[in-house]
Amino acid sequence: MKADAARRRSLWFLWGGQCLAIAAMEMSGPFWPLFLRQQVGLHGEALVLWSAALIAAPMMTAFATAAFWGRVGDRYGHKWMVLRALLGLALTQWLIALQELPLLILCLRLLQGALAGVIAAAMAYGLQLCTAHTRSRTLGYLQSATAAGTLMGPVLGGLVSDLWSYTQIFQVAAAACIGVALVMLFTLIDDRKLASARTLSTEAGTPSLACTRTIVQGLLLALVLSQIARMMPQSFFALYVEDSMPGSNMLIGVLYGASGLAMLITAPLWGRRLDGQHRDVVLLQTAVLAMFSAALMLLHTLEQNLWSLLALRFAWGICLAAMMPSLFGLLSQLRATSGRSVGTGQAAVKLGNFSGYLLGGLVAALLSFSLAFSAVALTYLLLALWLWRLRLHSLSQPGMEKETGHVTPV
Template sequence: MLFIHRQAAPVHALKLLWLIQCVAMAAMEMSGPFWALHLQSSGQLSASELSWYSALAYAGPMLTAMLCIPWWGKAGDRIGHHWMLLRALAALALTQLALAYCTQPLMIIAIRLLQGAIAGFIAAAQAYGSQLSSREQRGQLMASLQTATALGSVLGPMAGGWLYQSQGFTAVNLSAAALCAGCLLLAALCLPRSKVVPASASTALQSNSGSAQQNSWWRQGMLPGFLLGILLIQSAKMLPQAYFSLYVTQAMQATTGFAGLSYGLSAAGLCLCAPLWAIYFRQQEDSTILRWMIALCIASAVLMAVQSLYLSATIFLLCRFLWGCFLGALLPVFYSLLSLHTPANKQGQALAYGNSAAKAGALLGTAAGALLMAILPLQHLFWTVAVAYLLTALLLALLPRTYPLPGSAPA
C-alpha cells in the first residue's frame, strides 16, 4: 500500500505537476501534425504505403498505450506513482531523441509503437496527483490536468509548426526531447516522493477517510460503468477529427485560418470551464452528476446540429466555443469519479484503465470518422456527430440500471 507524504505546500506541488503536464504534452504535440509530411519526405513510400504508415504513426502509439497503461498503473500502486512519473518522462525524452535521428519509415513506426507502450504519462500524473491531493481536491485536480493537456495540445503544434518551417523536423523532435528531459529533472528534484507504509497503517488511514465505501464500490463491479462512460465520451469527441479541416474548407468554403480559429476556440472553452465545472460538481451526488453528463451530451448534439446548418460564421464559432465548455465537464468528471470511488491502493490501476478506455474511444471515434468520410457526403458528416452524442446520452442514461450509483433511485 502506497501513501504520498503530504509536505508543507501540497498546493505548490500540484501547481508544479500542472506545469509539467502542460509542457510535456506540448512537447509531444509538437511533432503530431507533421508525421505524414515527414514520412513523405523520406521518398521511400508509395502513396498507398504512405497512408498506412501515417495511420500507424498516429494510431499505433494509442493502441500500444491502451494495452500497456494498466500494467504501468498497477506497478505504480506497488512501487510508487512518483517513480512512474519519472519513468514516463524519461521514456518520452529518450524516444523523441531517437526519432530526431531516425529516417527509416519502419524504424519510425517501431519507435512510435514503443513510445506508446513505455510512456503513459497522463495516467501516471493523474494517479500521482490523486494521492498528493485530498478527496475534496480530486475533481479539481482532474479538471486541472485535463486543462493542462488541452493547453499543451494547442501550444505544441504552434511551436512545432514554426520549428518545422524554420529548422526542420529533427529540430522539432530534439526540442521535444529537451523539454521532456527538463520536466524529468523538475519532477525528480521538486515533487514529493512516494512513501511505503505498512498495510495495517494504510488500512487505518482508509477507514478514517471513508475508503471502506470505496472498497465496496470496487467489489460491486461499477468500474466498467465509468470506463464505458469515458469510452463513449471520447469516441464522440474524436469522431469529427478525421474530417474537420476538410469540412470547414470544402463544405463551408472557409479558410484554413478559420478552421484553426474554430479548433482553438474549443480548446479555449475547455480550459476556461473545466475548473468551474469541477467546483460545481464537488458537492454533488454521483447520480446528479450523471444526469448532468446526459444533459451535456444532448446539448452537444444540438450544437453539432447547429454547426451542420452553418447559419453564419459567428454562430459556428460560438457553437465551437460552447462545445469546448461542455467538454470541460464530460471527461474530467468521469476521471474524478473513478478516482473518488477507488481505494487508495488501486488509484493507479483504475486511472490507467480510464486512460486505456479514453485511448480506445479515440481510436474508435477516429476510425468511425474516417469510415463515414468515405461513405457520406462531406456536408452531412456533422449530423453523425450529433447522432453519436444522442446515442452516448442514451447509453449513459442506462448506466444506473446496470451499475447503480450512490444517490440513484432503484430501477
C-alpha cells in the same frame, strides 16, 4: 500545514510539467505528413496511409499498457511513473528524428505508446495529492494543463519547422521532456510518503461488491463512448473546414484551438462544481452535456460561417471540459487505489480514441460530412442514454440514495 504546502507546490509543478510535456508531444501532430515527405520521401496515397497509421499507433499500445503502469505506480509510487513517461517520450521522439524507414518509425510510435502515458501518470499522481473531496477539482485542473499544452504544441512545432526543419521538431521535443523530467525529479514530493492513505470509507448502507463492479464497468463504457464521439470529428474536421469555407491553414488551426481554449478556461471551474455533488447528480449532468454535444454536432450539418463555427467549437469544448473530470472522478471513488482507477480509465480512453479516429475517417470517406457529424451526434445520444441507465441502476441499489459519494472499494 508544511505537508499541505508541499502538496500544493507539487501540484503546481505537475501542472507546468504536464503542460510542457503535452506541448512537446503535440509539436509534431499537424506535421506528420510533411515530416514523412521530407524525411522518408513518401507521396500520394502512401503518405496519407502512413500518416494515419503513425498517428493511431500509440493509442493501440497505450490501451494495452495503461492499466499495467497504473498498478506499478500503486506499488512503487506515481512520481516515478511520471518520470518514466517523460523519459519514454523523450527517448522515442529523439529516435524518430533519426529514422528514414517508415516501418521503424511505426515501431517507435508503438513503443512510445507503451512507455509514455504522461496524462495517465500525472492524473494518478495528482489524485494522490488531493483529498477525497477535491478529486474532480484536481482532475479538471490537470485537464486544463493538457488543453494548454495542446494549444501551445502546434504553434511551437510550426515555429521550429520554420526556423530549422521538421526533423528538429522531434529533437526539441525530446530535449524539453528531459528538462521537465529533471525539474520534476527534484520538485515533486514522493507520493509513497504522503501521511494520509487514500482509503475510502465503507458503511453499512453502501452497495454490494457486485453492484460496485457493475457501475465501474458502466463508467468505463461511458469513457469509451465519450472518446469515440470526441475523436470522430478529428479525422475529417480539417477537410470539412476546407470544403465549407476555403481559407488558410491558420483558419483550421484557429477553429481547432477554439475547443481547446474552452477546455483550458472551464475545466477547473467544472472540477470545483463537481466536487461534493452526489453521484446521481454528476451522472445526470454528464448525460445532459452529452445531449447538448449531440445538438452541437447536428448544427454542424447546417450551413456555417466562421463565427458560428467558432461558437460551436467553443461550446463543444465547454462540454468536453466537464466529461472527463466527471467520469474519472466517479471512477476514482469506486477504486481504492488511484493508479488502478486511472490505468483502467485511460485504457478505456485510448480504446475510444483509436476507435473514434478510425470510425470517423471511415464514415466521412464513405458517406458525407453531414452524415459523419450525424454519426457523432448519435454516439453522444447513446452516451446520454447509457449514463441515464447507469444513474437509474445506481439509485436502485441500497445506500445509493444517501448523500454520500463513498462506496466499497474493489
